[in-house]
Amino acid sequence: MSSKVLEILNAKEAYQCWLQYKKIEDGRQYDEYASICLNLAVVGDSVILNSALQELIQAVTSMFDKEPLITNYADPDSSIILGTYQDINLTDYGVDASIMDRLNEEGYLLQTVNNGKRDCLLLVGKSDKGTLYATHHLLRLIQTGEAINDLTIVESPRNQIRMLNQWDNMDGSVERGYSGNSIFFDNNQITTDLERIKDYARLLSSVGINAISINNVNVWQVETNLITSKLLPEVANIADTFRRYGIKTFLSINFASPIELGDLTTADPLDQDVKKWWKDKVKEIYAHIPDFGGFVVKADSEHRPGPFSYDRDHADGSNMLAEALQPFDGIVVWRCFVYNCMQDWRDRSTDRARAAYDHFKPLDGKFHDNVILQVKNGPMDFQVREPISPMIGAMENTNQILEFQIAQEYLGQQKDLAFLIPMWKEVLDFDTYAKGEGSTVTAIVDGSLYDYKFSGIAAVSNIGNDINWTGNTLAQANLYGYGRLIWNPNLTAEEIAGEWVLATFGSDSTVLENITSMLLDSREIYENYTTPLGIGWMVNPNHHYGPNVDGYEYSRWGTYHFADRNGIGVDRTIETGTGYAGQYFSPNKKVYNSLEECPDELLLFFHHVPYTHKLKSGETVIQHYYNTHFKGVEQVENLIVKWTMLEDKIDEFRFNNVLDRLKMQLANAKEWRDQVNTYFYRKSGIADEKNRTIY
Amino acid sequence: MSSKVLEILNAKEAYQCWLQYKKIEDGRQYDEYASICLNLAVVGDSVILNSALQELIQAVTSMFDKEPLITNYADPDSSIILGTYQDINLTDYGVDASIMDRLNEEGYLLQTVNNGKRDCLLLVGKSDKGTLYATHHLLRLIQTGEAINDLTIVESPRNQIRMLNQWDNMDGSVERGYSGNSIFFDNNQITTDLERIKDYARLLSSVGINAISINNVNVWQVETNLITSKLLPEVANIADTFRRYGIKTFLSINFASPIELGDLTTADPLDQDVKKWWKDKVKEIYAHIPDFGGFVVKADSEHRPGPFSYDRDHADGSNMLAEALQPFDGIVVWRCFVYNCMQDWRDRSTDRARAAYDHFKPLDGKFHDNVILQVKNGPMDFQVREPISPMIGAMENTNQILEFQIAQEYLGQQKDLAFLIPMWKEVLDFDTYAKGEGSTVTAIVDGSLYDYKFSGIAAVSNIGNDINWTGNTLAQANLYGYGRLIWNPNLTAEEIAGEWVLATFGSDSTVLENITSMLLDSREIYENYTTPLGIGWMVNPNHHYGPNVDGYEYSRWGTYHFADRNGIGVDRTIETGTGYAGQYFSPNKKVYNSLEECPDELLLFFHHVPYTHKLKSGETVIQHYYNTHFKGVEQVENLIVKWTMLEDKIDEFRFNNVLDRLKMQLANAKEWRDQVNTYFYRKSGIADEKNRTIY
DSSP: OOHHHHHHHHTHHHHHTTOOOOOOOOHHHHHHHHHHHSEEEEOSOOHHHHHHHHHHHHHHHHHHSSOOEEESSOOTTOSEEEEETTTSOGGGGTOOGGGGGGSOTTOEEEEEEEOSSSEEEEEEESSHHHHHHHHHHHHHHHHTTOOOSSOEEEEOOSOSEEEEEOOBOTTSOBTTOOSSSOSSEETTEEOOOHHHHHHHHHHHHHTTOOEEEOSOSSOOHHHHGGGSTTTHHHHHHHHHHHHTTTOEEEEEOOTTHHHHTTSOSOOOTTOHHHHHHHHHHHHHHHHHOTTOOEEEEOOSSTTOOOGGGGTOOHHHHHHHHHHHHGGGTOEEEEEOOOOOTTOOTTOOSOOGGGHHHHHHGGGTTOSOTTEEEEEESSSSSSOSSOOOOTTTTTOTTSOEEEEEEOSOTTTTTTTSOOOOHHHHHHHHHOBOOBTBTTOBHHHHHTTTTTTOSSOEEEEEOOOOSSTTSSSSGGGHHHHHHHHHHHHOTTSOHHHHHHHHHHHHHOSOHHHHHHHHHHHHHHHHHHHHHSOGGGTOOOBOTTTOOSBOTTTTTTSSSSOOOOOOSSEEOOOOOTTTSOSGGGGSOTTHHHHHHOTTTSOGGGHHHHOOEETTOBOTTSOBHHHHHHHHHHHHHHHHHHHHHHHHTTGGGSOHHHHHHHHHHHHHHHHHHHHHHHHHHHHHHHHHOOOOTTOOOOO | OOHHHHHHHHTHHHHHTTOOOOOOOOHHHHHHHHHHHSEEEEOSOOHHHHHHHHHHHHHHHHHHSSOOEEESSOOTTOSEEEEETTTSOGGGGTOOGGGGGGSOTTOEEEEEEEOSSSEEEEEEESSHHHHHHHHHHHHHHHHTTOOOSSOEEEEOOSOSEEEEEOOBOTTSOBTTOOSSSOSSEETTEEOOOHHHHHHHHHHHHHTTOOEEEOSOSSOOHHHHGGGSTTTHHHHHHHHHHHHTTTOEEEEEEOTTHHHHTTSOSOOOTTOHHHHHHHHHHHHHHHHHOTTOOEEEEOOSSTTOOOGGGGTOOHHHHHHHHHHHHGGGTOEEEEEOOOOOTTOOTTOOSOOGGGHHHHHHGGGTTOSOTTEEEEEESSSSSSOSSOOOOTTTTTOTTSOEEEEEEOSOTTTTTTTSOOOOHHHHHHHHHOBOOBTBTTOBHHHHHTTTTTTOSSOEEEEEOOOOSSTTSSSSGGGHHHHHHHHHHHHOTTSOHHHHHHHHHHHHHOSOHHHHHHHHHHHHHHHHHHHHHSOGGGTOOOBOTTTOOSBOTTTTTTSSSSOOOOOOSSEEOOOOOTTTSOSGGGGSOTTHHHHHHOTTTSOGGGHHHHOOEETTOBOTTSOBHHHHHHHHHHHHHHHHHHHHHHHHTTGGGSOHHHHHHHHHHHHHHHHHHHHHHHHHHHHHHHHHOOOOTTOOOOO
16 A cells, blocks of 8 residues: 555544544444434435535445435435425425525524424425535534434524635645645646545535635735636636535635736726726636636735735725626625735834724725625734724625634644634624624624625635644644634534534543643633733744744834833823724723723733733733743643543544644743743843742 | 846956956056066966966956067066976076075065066966966056066965865855855756856965865755766866866765765764775765865764764764875865754853864864864854954864855845955954964964964855855955965955955045945944944844844854843853853963953953943943944945945946945944844833934
């Protein structure tokens, strides 16, 4: 056998992620599930229905070590019937068909009925996508050991667009990728390994992802060609694969494409030739991919081209593309990560945190209705703790999509453990007060608060061609959790973690308990040994792993802590600072602006304070820094203890994979602890109250 | 014409460096020189004599716009006669032949004699190399406008080995190169452009360089093959070219070659197979290059392989190679840049400055007599100010060669101006007291103090394939000055600068005055705006350009400043510090060890002091830092003023080339000023007495 095959065999569990479909060993459970799962009827026909059926066959065959009986019509022996409500007459089963009115296009019903001869489980989608999601819902119930003999589940996804952004380059590299290379591209070619793409699609559809952009938002020279007839047939192959799993394919485009592809001398969005060029281009794309999703655009950001070159604004730029896409129901996802990345560190009046709001807020209402502005969750860049971007909810008349980053760029790069769901929950639960109390981020991005035509959530993917997809096997939980959370923001982080552990590692109680607690504690731990109190950064420039307190302090990137011998923090108040706090709605504006009311965890984001400033906990800022940094390392040591307890309960590959990374994390945590403590001790001269070792 | 040719035409002066041979415009001077230079006799025959003749023909033809008459015997009309003393009978010209006894093999006589019919100038070498150097001496006199009608010059080089180390890689890159790519290698091939190599050889021989290693001391995979039969014929072509100019070719080798080239499983220097392997290898090399110089070796340094892997020491490693080279009179140049590059920054007991002495001193006397230890001038790594390496003079029974770096790695990278001759003069003039007063570095490296069999000076070259060789045209002065200084360490920096300006830019008095003063001030200026008082570093990691005060503070490289809110500096005293000061001979030991006696410019290298410590000037350390940093920027502005005055006096290419770099230097100096001042103001809290802008 080739070493590749051997690796896959050894790492089978790692590769399968949460779709383990392990043989059910418990006899009672086996009998109960088997009585329902081994006689399948699928009514109707579509590629998506077929994916649902195939998933069910694969899962059932694996879990019961038996092939199910399959019919393409419901008969009295059918124990599961799947299809859409158009093909399954609910009334025949005594179900009130009006139940389907409560569902959106992707919703579904899981309902136990009696067909006269026996109990039987209906998996009924509002569309075939709904049926696919219903199937995954059922399989999740089985994998997590829930009863399935008396179900009535009516469910729709809360968010309309549930998207992933791949930051994959055609040379095979992945920007901010920590899991090997791209599964889409290699050596400036599009992959021919559609099997891996299909497995990715299975994973994504199992958690409800319905959109994906497959190339990096920084579109370099080679990638600019993805929208040309030379490469579109191969893009179409990928889109075909995703389509079978209910996922629409998007491309990131280069705003300067008309020039770069050699056709025009301008990319001015108001130029008639440019408009025509894009209209023709879009037509060409849709000829290859009839359900193409649209474009993701990073323009006038970090040196990427955009409408500014022609004295046009973001509305001009995005609307031009939107007009081209409109006839095909395509959309433009226009990123708001726009700021001055050539800032002079001496200039204290410019505040990067203000930039997105300052750029985009004045344009509210000027965007076409198939343009969506994509806004990062925080105003800076995916730090371990940031306030919510004041952009979210600020634009009543402009579609918005929220951007998360599953890739742990600033959160340990999938060496260190950081389960991101609790952090994202905080974001979604945050009340912006945009339309008074209750204007949560969830209500904004699900489109309900302002009745957006398009909205939802996107995230930078964390996968690569590593055999386990995510470098650190535990980072699979973030991909899983992302999908689950944006499907249903009411799920708790605990529920999601528990589901994932059960599906991924099985039901051993120590495994469940230890891994769940490791996940749930991990973001706080990471915050403890890195940058508590909301200040962020202090990382090594460029690659962003490991501590470097002054790493960005004298740089062009607008990311400063302003620590001096007396204190630390960025004054973003209205009266004496950059005024950033004023971008929030009341009362958030007042809370953040006030030294007394500002929550401790964001204190240094909004205020410059002396090291001796007392936190609400009673600790001084400096002592809090010492305490959290010592504690963080101890907590990592505890993670290792918890993981080591699982040695005999987890396959060798996954056990060692995580253990290796925990050891790297410990080394990293110690480096953070010592550098940060030493830096601030040297600067403040204030000793640790507990007299622990500072260098 | 091709753009390459056009570039060369526009940049002819830049390319020619100090071998301009401009037409002599002054009529009186023209006549005087022409009366001597237009009738040449060359007696004897060798490739080197031929190079001397060709240089003379080229120069004379260019300066007088006339081709000289050439004979291969002295006749009554000969006005210049060149050859060796074996071929020119001095007594025939009334010269006491015993004068040649005062010369070493590379020495020469320039003597005006009367042959009965006319005055005639003898250029007589002790060997043909001497004749070549005599020729260049004559040409230098003409280019600098000196009289040549009544000469009696008897001259030998002070140092035996006068070497350049190219840090060129076969992919064409140059490690720490700031002047384009390699002239030796491109795309993993050896160059076929021997014309450029020849021009380099001309430049080098004109200043007396007699040895060169052509590949990087870090010998990577491809370069390991330079000593194989596949590449040796091409190396031989390069060696042939250099040989014509009296320059021996060396190669840097990979200590693990026997393994890397696939022949053995060990590189253990005491293994018989390894010994035989190297003996055979050396034989093979000499079959291609009969006068091959030998090996340059970086072993057990910065992750390069070496004898430590086999529990052997540096003597074992170098002696094994020396034995292989000995039958062919080859030598081993073994670098002493050995230290722990994986130091934990928390570990204050390890001191990189101590490393070379600690490693090598105990091995004194154990090295074969064709091994030379190559020692960097300072104990760290070519900082703008370091004490002399205590290794120099510490090993009475071991040949030593001093290593300078002409490439301005830490001195502005040939963007910023830094004329290095004054710094090297300080090194050479330094009294080590190794054998009591008068034990200067010069007396050690010229071999006289300890009667070394081999000794001299090597330097890392600063050239590349830029049209002007050195990026910044003014950096040519460092290559010129290096050769001149090591030929004759008694030359002053002023003399060398003056010579170089005259030969390079001609004799306009403003040009001479401005450029000479720019050069002579430049190192102090660079020191002012970077790291005065001997602390060094504070640069951006990896590439080493621009400020980053904490850039190396928490790194593995052993390069720290230990600045805290109270003070700065490294305690290297015997009593409370690392003990490094104790590595010097008395009284240097005592001077450096004493806070009172330690010279200000090295204060922070040896002592950790409060910011309020008073320097001998009366300034506090912190105020000195502010003052020098403000002053440094003003001085750079003044450099620009001085250069701008020369706009009409210098060809456009060279004028703009330097002006562009001076502008970069000004930006760099401001960044240094502001980052350093801000860093220390924030840390110390001590305001500038003059209340200038600190951020």
